[in-house]
Amino acid sequence: MSKMHLKLTVNGQAEELRVEPRELLIHVLREKLNITGPHIGCETSHCGACTVEMNGKSVKSCTVFAAQADGAEVTTIEGLSPLGEMNVLQNAFREHHGLQCGFCTPGMITRAHRLLQENPTPTAEEVRFGMAGNLCRCTGYQNIVKAILAAASEMNAAKEAAE
Amino acid sequence: MIPSAFEYHRPADVKSAVGILQAQGDEARVLAGGHSLIPMMKLRMAAVTHLVDLQDIAELKAVSIAEGKVTIGAMVTQHMLIDNARLAASVPLLREAALQIADPQVRYCGTIGGNIANGDPANDMPGLMQCLDATLGLAGPNGTRNVKARDFYEGAYVTACEDDELVVSVTFDVPKGGHAYEKQKRKIGDYATAACAALIEMDGGTCRSASIAMTNLSDTPIWSRSAGAALTGTRCDTEDIASAVTAALANINPTEDNRGPVAFKMHVAGIVIKRAITRAIASA
Ligand SMILES: Cc1cc2nc3c(=O)[nH]c(=O)nc-3n(C[C@H](O)[C@H](O)[C@H](O)COP(=O)(O)OP(=O)(O)OC[C@H]3O[C@@H](n4cnc5c(N)ncnc54)[C@H](O)[C@@H]3O)c2cc1C
Ligand code: FES
Ligand code: FES
Numbered sequence: 001m002s003k004m005h006l007k008l009t010v011n012g013q014a015e016e017l018r019v020e021p022r023e024l025l026i027h028v029l030r031e032k033l034n035i036t037g038p039h040i041g042c043e044t045s046h047c048g049a050c051t052v053e054m055n056g057k058s059v060k061s062c063t064v065f066a067a068q069a070d071g072a073e074v075t076t077i078e079g080l081s082p083l084g085e086m087n088v089l090q091n092a093f094r095e096h097h098g099l100q101c102g103f104c105t106p107g108m109i110t111r112a113h114r115l116l117q118e119n120p121t122p123t124a125e126e127v128r129f130g131m132a133g134n135l136c137r138c139t140g141y142q143n144i145v146k147a148i149l150a151a152a153s154e155m156n157a158a159k160e161a162a163e
Numbered sequence: 164m165i166p167s168a169f170e171y172h173r174p175a176d177v178k179s180a181v182g183i184l185q186a187q188g189d190e191a192r193v194l195a196g197g198h199s200l201i202p203m204m205k206l207r208m209a210a211v212t213h214l215v216d217l218q219d220i221a222e223l224k225a226v227s228i229a230e231g232k233v234t235i236g237a238m239v240t241q242h243m244l245i246d247n248a249r250l251a252a253s254v255p256l257l258r259e260a261a262l263q264i265a266d267p268q269v270r271y272c273g274t275i276g277g278n279i280a281n282g283d284p285a286n287d288m289p290g291l292m293q294c295l296d297a298t299l300g301l302a303g304p305n306g307t308r309n310v311k312a313r314d315f316y317e318g319a320y321v322t323a324c325e326d327d328e329l330v331v332s333v334t335f336d337v338p339k340g341g342h343a344y345e346k347q348k349r350k351i352g353d354y355a356t357a358a359c360a361a362l363i364e365m366d367g368g369t370c371r372s373a374s375i376a377m378t379n380l381s382d383t384p385i386w387s388r389s390a391g392a393a394l395t396g397t398r399c400d401t402e403d404i405a406s407a408v409t410a411a412l413a414n415i416n417p418t419e420d421n422r423g424p425v426a427f428k429m430h431v432a433g434i435v436i437k438r439a440i441t442r443a444i445a446s447a
Contacts, residue, residue: 002170020168021169021170021214022167022168022169023165024165044164045198045202048266051268058268058271059268059271059272060268063201063202063272064197064272065171065194065201065214067171067173068216111268115267129351131267132266132267132351132352133265133266133268133352
C-alpha cells in the first residue's frame with residue numbers, strides 16, 4: 001500500500017512527512033516528530049494518556065489515524081508551555097499534588113486545558129465529568145480536581161485583573 | 164496494535180464516497196469518528212483495504228429543526244449533539260442520552276451516523292432512534308432511500324445498510340410529552356449493562372402514547388410495542404407501569420458476558436425500564 005504525504009501543524013509548527021495511512025497519530029508524534037509528551041498507556045482508547053488537541057477538540061491520539069490528521073492543527077502538552085516555563089495548569093498540578101508518577105499528567109493537563117476553554121468556571125462535579133476520559137492509577141483524582149479548580153480561579157483572576 | 168495496511172480516501176461529497184464504495188465492494192469501509200472501527204481494525208477484527216473517511220463532507224454535518232421535524236446529518240458528533248442549544252431544547256432526550264455515551268474525548272469524535280450504522284447492540288443511539296421512530300436516509304448508487312430505525316437492525320453488526328451505501332441522515336418528529344434515558348453501566352464511560360429510552364405523552368392524566376426501547380439486552384436494539392400498548396389509555400398507575408415492565412422484559416433476550424449473567428441482566432433491565440417509564444411520566 002502506498003505511503004501518503006502528510007501535512008499538519010503541530011504546536012504551531014508546519015510539518016510535512018511521509019507516512020502509511022494506518023500509522024496512528026500517537027506513533028507519528030512520538031516516533032517521527034520526537035514529541036514524547038503524549039504517552040501511550042493502554043493503546044485501546046481507554047486511558048487518555050495519549051490525549052492531544054486536534055482542531056480544538058481533545059482526542060485520544062491512539063485512536064486517530066495519521067491520515068485523519070492531514071491538514072489538522074495539533075497541540076500537545078509541549079505546545080501549552082512554548083517558552084519552556086510552567087503554565088498555570090502545570091503549576092497548579094505541582095502545587096496541589098495533582099500527580100505522583102506523572103505518567104497520566106500530560107494527557108490530564110492537555111484535556112484540562114480544553115475543558116477550561118469551554119467552561120472557565122466549572123464545579124468540582126463538572127471537572128470530574130469533563131475529565132472522565134483520563135485515568136490515573138496513582139492520585140485517586142482528588143488532587144487533580146483540586147488542581148484544575150485552582151487553575152480555573154487563577155486564570156479567571158488574571159482575566160479580571162487584565163480587564 | 165497496528166492495523167493491516169489500507170488505501171485512504173477522503174471524498175468531498177456523498178456521490179464520490181458512494182462511487183468509491185461501489186468500485187471497491189466489500190473491501191471498502193466508511194470511516195466516521197473511528198471510535199468503534201479503529202479499535203476493531205487495531206485488533207484485526209475488521210479487515211479493510213479501502214478506508215473512506217467522511218470528515219470533509221460538509222453536507223453530512225448539518226442539523227435542521229423545521230415544521231416539527233428534526234434532521235441530523237450522519238457526521239454530527241455526539242459532542243455537537245450535546246452542544247447544540249436548539250436541539251437540546253427541542254429534543255432533550257437526545258442530549259440526555261448523548262451525555263451518557265463514553266467520555267469527552269470519544270464524544271468529540273464519535274458520530275450519530277457511526278453509532279447508528281455500527282450495529283453493535285451496545286451502542287446507545289440505535290435504541291434511542293427506535294424510541295423516536297426515526298427514519299434513516301441511506302445513499303447508494305441509485306440515490307437515497309429511507310429505512311425506519313425500527314426495521315434497520317437484523318442482528319449484531321448486521322443492518323439494512325448495503326456495502327455500497329452509507330447513512331446520510333436521521334429524521335424524526337419533534338417528540339411531545341415526557342422523556343427519559345436510563346442507563347446502568349459498570350463505570351463512567353462504559354457501555355450499558357442495560358439501558359432504556361422512554362417517551363410518554365399524557366393527556367389529562369391518561370396516557371395518549373408511549374414508546375419504549377432498550378439497549379444491549381438482545382443482539383439488536385429492541386422497541387417494545389407491547390410495553391407501549393400496556394401504558395396507552397391507562398392512568399399510568401403502579402400496576403400499569405408493572406405490566407409495561409413485564410411486557411418489555413418478554414421482548415428481550417440478553418446473553419451472559421463480562422457485564423453479568425442473564426438473570427442479573429434481566430434484573431437490571433427491569434429496574435432501568437421502570438425508572439425510565441416513571442421519570443418520563445413525571446416529566447410529561
Ligand atoms: C472508550 C470508549 C467508550 C465508548 N462508550 C460508548 C457508549 O457508552 N455508548 C455508545 O453508544 N458508544 C460508545 N462508544 C463507541 C463510540 O460512541 C463510537 O464513536 C460509535 O459507536 C461509532 O461512531 P463513529 O463515528 O466513531 O464510527 P466509526 O468507528 O467510524 O464507524 C463505526 C462503523 O460504522 C460504519 N459507519 C460509520 N459511519 C457510517 C455511515 N455514515 N454510513 C454507513 N456506515 C457507517 C463504519 O464503516 C464502521 O463499520 C465508545 C467508544 C470508546 C472508544
Ligand atoms: S493510550 Fe490512548 S487512550 Fe490509552
Ligand atoms: S500520577 Fe501516576 S498515573 Fe496519574
